[in-house]
Amino acid sequence: MQLKRILSIAAAAIAAGCAPSATGGSAAVPQPGRATSRWVDSVMATLTLREKAAQMVWPTVLGDYTPGDS
Numbered sequence: 001m002q003l004k005r006i007l008s009i010a011a012a013a014i015a016a017g018c019a020p021s022a023t024g025g026s027a028a029v030p031q032p033g034r035a036t037s038r039w040v041d042s043v044m045a046t047l048t049l050r051e052k053a054a055q056m057v058w059p060t061v062l063g064d065y066t067p068g069d070s
Contacts, residue, residue, distance in 0.1 A: 044052065 047055070
């Protein structure tokens with residue numbers, strides 16, 4: 001009974017996550033163009049060399065979990 005309940009909740013969560021948004025999903029994504037290019041250039045001009053380098057680093061984060069009492 002508990003397993004059925006958990007699976008039902010998981011299926012509902014997955015279905016809700018896959019559903020299209022009311023705005024169509026692309027409203028918040030800027031389209032490439034001159035305005036976007038100017039914005040990127042203005043932001044990049046404010047970053048230090050260290051911050052620019054940090055933008056290129058993507059840390060690997062594993063989803064492993066080990067409880068402290070194991």
